[in-house]
Amino acid sequence: MRLLATLLLLTLGLSAQAAIKTQEIPYQATDGTKMIGYFAYDDAIKGARPGIIVVHEWWGLNDYAKRRARDLAALGYSAMAIDMYGEGKHTEHPNEATAFMQEALKNADAAKARFQAGLDLLKQQPQTDPNKIAAIGYCFGGKVVLDMARQGLPLLGVASFHGVLATATPAQAGAVKAKILVEHGGGDTLVPADSVAAFKKEMDQAGADYKFVVQPGAKHSFTNPDADKHKGHGLDVGYDKTADQKSWADLQAFLKQVFG
Template structure:
């Protein structure tokens, strides 16, 4: 698998993402933009995307902080992520720029199929890809795994073009049930095509083995395996117009 560090501009921010693809596969493949958790473009995030991309996708790990920055501690990560969360327009600008970089770089290499595009995100990254959808990105599918669900700029009718899938834990203390209810109200009001699967009893970050925090986040191997399969299945169905 090839992993190339890609520099691109996101407004005034000089970003560095990771383009991931199997260089032994010929022809154009669907695009998968992946927004990582609040640690940024970490080695864990890149390795996860290597597995997600496989022989099927050309993927980009989006850089939401600039310079490919990786947070060293939860406190640092919280400060970086919250600064982005506080400016929704800038948050959208950065995730849209990552999608544009994926399109540009994959097309330049002759490996990206611009007619098939999806985005997936984890935790903070899940919120980022939902903001991508709210910004009207022309992608077929957006999948949010245990991510931020509420926004100060809710979608209006006609804003969202993508089909939306949310995977969440019923006991997530970071994004609790009232946030799920608010998100549901938003999706119904804006007329989006959306679905949500709630895993009973699970906490935050159940897809990420490196993110355990007692009482807050806990990896679950079965739910993780199911979630990664669902990300692929949902995107594939969206590409085929079968949702």
């Protein structure tokens, strides 16, 4: 009987895993840039469900961003990892990543348009409830989702993981409609203490509903298991399993709160 039960559990586990469906969907921003969205959902769930945008790190739309979309799909959400650089490009070299990021951020309106195009794509999917949308982002992606909240986009919530907190256009009073979760590494030298203080002051003055969580000792990119391999480029980054797990648990609680 014990063997039968074990086999049954394994079968159920495999079935659940196989129920996560993914597809790459081409789309286009208003400036004509060709983009690629990575869509994930659980086809065992019937009907529309809340949707979540995933914005990649400065490396671009790589396997890590796609994995997070699958993770969210496994939690019962409709998830779209969007492309902020165009044509799904990504890199593992910091110089290229910096160039990609600077190009994407040099025009705030263009960055917003690229995010909006991905948001529209997610809403168009039959698995998505267009009235229940949130966004999460990592590193560069954290800045993107925070900037979208600053600009008042129709998102119920945004969550930033080891994200860049600085902005050239601070939120105005009453502009931030989304609830905000920030997961920050206590040992993050790439996002200095003055940026943290400035962000909190900005959010307080804007009257934003936000929660700022510090993961003790965690370095930049603490959620990404591949972070350690980038230390060879002289980057002060590192994976932290405890911080990763705690911040993911925080996200799940946050999403339940914002979606009701």
